[in-house]
Amino acid sequence: MKRIGVLTSGGDSPGMNAAIRAVVRKAIYHNLEVFGIYYGFQGLIDGNIEKMELGSVGDIIHRGGTKLYTARCEEFKTPEGQQKGIEQLKKFGIEALVVIGGDGSFMGAKKLAEQGFPTIGVPGTIDNDIPGTDFTIGFDTALNTAIDAVDKIRDTATSHERTYIVEVMGRDAGDLALWTGLAAGAETIMIPEAGEDIDEIINRLKRGHKRGKKHSIILVAEGVSSGSEVAQQIEDRTELETRVTVLGHIQRGGSPTGRDRVLASRLGAKAVELLLAGEAGLMVGIENNKLVYHAIEDALEKKASLDQEMYQLSKELSI
Numbered sequence: 001m002k003r004i005g006v007l008t009s010g011g012d013s014p015g016m017n018a019a020i021r022a023v024v025r026k027a028i029y030h031n032l033e034v035f036g037i038y039y040g041f042q043g044l045i046d047g048n049i050e051k052m053e054l055g056s057v058g059d060i061i062h063r064g065g066t067k068l069y070t071a072r073c074e075e076f077k078t079p080e081g082q083q084k085g086i087e088q089l090k091k092f093g094i095e096a097l098v099v100i101g102g103d104g105s106f107m108g109a110k111k112l113a114e115q116g117f118p119t120i121g122v123p124g125t126i127d128n129d130i131p132g133t134d135f136t137i138g139f140d141t142a143l144n145t146a147i148d149a150v151d152k153i154r155d156t157a158t159s160h161e162r163t164y165i166v167e168v169m170g171r172d173a174g175d176l177a178l179w180t181g182l183a184a185g186a187e188t189i190m191i192p193e194a195g196e197d198i199d200e201i202i203n204r205l206k207r208g209h210k211r212g213k214k215h216s217i218i219l220v221a222e223g224v225s226s227g228s229e230v231a232q233q234i235e236d237r238t239e240l241e242t243r244v245t246v247l248g249h250i251q252r253g254g255s256p257t258g259r260d261r262v263l264a265s266r267l268g269a270k271a272v273e274l275l276l277a278g279e280a281g282l283m284v285g286i287e288n289n290k291l292v293y294h295a296i297e298d299a300l301e302k303k304a305s306l307d308q309e310m311y312q313l314s315k316e317l318s319i
């Protein structure tokens with residue numbers, strides 16, 4: 001193998017640049033040529049491909065977003081789109097590919113692997129919803145962004161004695177909301193995996209209010225409901241004054257944390273190592289701080305749901 005490609009796809013996540021850098025530098029260190037594919041699978045179909053050098057990935061380790069840009073590509077979900085992609089790879093003499101992204105991107109990687117094209121997936125998403133890895137690239141940064149936001153909201157919630165509902169991203173997964181809630185001391189955390197009952201939440205708010213608790217922070221994972229729907233129910237059924245904050249895409253940006261930079265560097269380099277060893281059709285991950293790999297199709301299963309211990313702890317600490 002002489003030439004590999006790398007792309008980022010789906011929602012960007014902080015640390016993707018560090019992963020691109022690791023792939024490029026590790027490959028060049030081992031005398032491979034590396035081609036960057038712009039705009040994910042869309043760029044692959046369009047042949048938006050360029051050779052990368054050591055300097056192409058200078059000064060990006062600390063930057064959020066992705067230097068290779070990203071896209072969500074419907075066409076690549078079709079066999080025709082995949083065929084076009086494979087033809088472009090052949091045209092550029094690219095013999096293997098590293099795909100950095102979330103589950104949608106892994107689906108594309110799996111399709112390539114099924115068609116016999118050596119592909120390795122690197123998990124990059126703020127949602128932390130990929131099985132086979134304890135953490136995905138970007139989760140830690142998004143978590144710290146969300147904690148910072150909730151800390152700030154707490155100041156004004158306390159001053160005005162209001163109930164704040166903060167809507168957190170995560171698609172169908174509750175990790176970002178749960179970790180943020182635990183770290184920021186939210187009174188209630190609503191996550192899809194737990195099926196929290198709104199009646200119970202309202203009763204708890206009422207009990208707290210009677211006890212003299214004047215403000216509250218409720219974290220709602222977007223996979224449960226919108227913040228405004230939850231606020232409406234609380235206002236309809238209590239005397240509490242509510243405000244809603246949707247953290248939104250702020251969670252996707254910013255300079256990656258040290259943890260995300262290190263994780264991205266380790267995972268990106270491991271992907272190249274696996275390709276050099278002749279492996280393919282895999283995803284890389286981290287479990288108990290050890291680098292691991294699994295069949296890419298295993299990464300497309302639903303993530304073994306909730307960390308019960310952590311969820312229970314969040315409840316016990318917010319009584």
Ligand code: F6P
Nearest residue numbers: 011102125126127169170171252
């Ligand atoms: O998968 C990352 C993510 O930020 C999810 O948390 C969110 O549901 C989705 O992407 C938002 O997608 P878009 O950027 O296309 O609005």
